[in-house]
Amino acid sequence: MTTAAAVLAAAASGCGGSGGKSGSSAPGVTATTVTIGSHQPLTGPAAPGYSANSAASKAFFDYVNAHGGVHGRKIAYKYVDDAYNPTQTVSVVQKLVLQDKVFAIFNGLGTPTHSKVVDYLNAQRVPDLFVASGCGCWDEPAKHPETFGWQVDYIREGKILGDHISKTYPGKKVAYFSQNDDFGQDGVKGLDKYVPPAQVVSRQTYQPGATDVSAQVQAIAQAKADVVVLFSIPTYTALFRLAALKLDYRPTFVVSNVGSDPITLDGLLESFAKSGGTKLSGSPLIQGMVTDGYLSSPGDASDSWIQLYKKIHDQYIPKLPFNGNIVYGMSAAYTFVQALQNAGKNPTRKSLVDGLEKTKLTGPGLVPFAFSAQSHAGYTGAQIGVIKGDVIVPQGQPVTTDDGGGPIQPYTAPQPQAPASGVPPAG
Template sequence: MSKRSSVVAMLTACVVMAAGCSSDSSEGGDSTGVTDTSVTIGSHQPLTGPASPGFGDVAPAAKAYFDYVNARGGVHGRKIIYKYRDDAYDPVRTVSVVRQLVEQDKVFAIFNGLGTPTHTKVVDYLNARKVPDLLVTSGCTCWDAPEKYPYTFGFLTDYVREGKILGAYIKKNFPGKRVAYFTQDDQLGQDGIKGLDKEIPAASVVSRQVYQPGNLDITPQVAAIDQAKADVIVAFGIPQYTAQLRKAQLKLGNSAQLVLSTSSGGEPTTLVRLLQDATPDQSATSLIQGIITDAAAPLPNETRNPWIQLFTKVRNEYATSLPLTTAMVAGMTAAYTFVQALQVAGPDLTRQSMVSAMEKGGFTGPSFVPFAFSKTSHAGGTGTRVGSIKGTAIEYQGPPMTTDNGNGPVVPYDASPATPPANGIPTTR
């Protein structure tokens, strides 16, 4: 081959390579996982393991809503293919599952990955690969780091905000009472404590107990709380451990008031399921009456709420075995929000256009308070609503409350709630 021919061949190869790299994310054009008729997304979920009770239904609920949207034409002519895999709330498995989704399944984005100890093990990897990491089901403040994690966006109200709101409630309604903390020994519990400590006077906190996920024997922690004579126990963890906490209270004859974060299993139906074997003398429902908790969106038994009516319709059409719980509402809310972002990202869908759509913010839905999404904030919800359990419902005590994850005040949020569109599918704003 002549020298001239060699040069031509090299140039031709470069052109071919360039054409093959037209989805280079450095140019904002990466459309991995996208075809003219579909967009494929993936997730890690605790379908089994310690977080499965209460959270195992989140992904099936989201899929049901995507099926509903797909049956009505999808988004910009694309159907949403949702591949979620079981990580059993085990960070080691999370790493394996997410790598498989990204490197083998070639997903466009990771959607709604669930768990603080699990997702923290993959967030660096996803951002290094420039994979959109959207609507993480965890209230860790660590997702709100646009400069460090430009591709990651939270979903839940972060635990600092939630801790502040619950702390403000405790400070107002239990003045001078002795308070104990029962928290998971990771970012979930640590962020919850940060929020609580911003509102509850330090002198009122008589015991701070933590538990390790995987060890269900929490007798020492509850015994320490009992010995400290706490009047109020506030928990930040996962539902299985909240149920263990309530069982230990019964065993010790402890009557302290329970205050549960949403993540800790404050949803009544889940708690009832977990407490079925607690005592032969009392019904599980009777054991949860008066527990104080919070919610970021309406519960499934609020049957007059238009969002609950929509999600119940979706459930009845596409996931008839799905329990009517907060997990169902959370999964469908996340899916609804993702569809809004897809609409805003437009028909020429790329990973960068999806990130830009998320940063535009302004998404509406069933949540009581807005999301914080913008170019400078990748945090999820900005507040929650406190109430006490009555029957298998939450009797709200006051309006939704909102705050920041710093030192700002906890204030009421009184804007009118959004209503779903007639066909249940959002459109571009």
């Protein structure tokens, strides 16, 4: 007993002392730096793909820092591994807030993880910007005034895809294949608002981590669905596609934004689609997949944002594959730089949040943010696209909607061009 206590005391006291210097105006802000933090799955089951997001954000911040920073301050981005384990999320976020004294939390990834620190961050009045998850739950300004979403939420996305399906494939048999968590469930909620129930012939789910989805694919194939909607992450989009190939089942695929990045899918499917040994541009297995997007498509070399991101990618993180995750991470970082500029020459936590509620940010996405005092939701819509080669070719017009019963409306303003310097113009 005594030994046990002594061991605990000795060892823990050896690590005592809390770091962090007192900042001038706000925690994490000095005359030359702004320190922000994040929790990301860098190892473990959720690391595939997502671990690149934070590297891309960091590369973008490094680029901005090299070009003068924001109001003369450099952004120091500390992202810590939580292995997608909520207990570790709580621990690393408290470390970032209490010990590293970060100014804000940026782009914390995952619903099961981030939902466990939202109450804490708001109680501590730490700005919690641009959560990397499409859960509608970040948009609760009354309860969580510090928390802001960023990507289009899954319900909005489901509505937009559902609307497209009901208009383009009237009377056809539709099947759903969705991830068994809020991502899939919210997506299906949105779909069900537009796809008539009589048309839906099969609803299958999968558990992230499962190694075999052939039972689900077979059930959908047996129901003879003409259209299959996938609310899945890329590996499971690819697994579904392979099982369909096995069964010679050729429906029209409608895939959520998260699971449809052509470059990532190419990487997963390239070995199955080589014809005569020549490598094709874009896997034949994904051609014609319908999806939706709210950012530029990574394969679109003529896009000004992609040109900017590619330049930064080649300079800072050339080893990572240039895919949708890189575009995502850099775009989120771009929005953060805009938000920091809006917070004024001497940013405080309050001025950062107020700035987001008051100023309408534009770019890099196709549609506007919902940010206002009444809404903390991120992108409000998306545009339907079809995979052709390595690129998602936009169809029709971007549309916006809400996450309730509101209508889907076309959005006509064009997507802004990337600034020549790459750094958002000071607002």
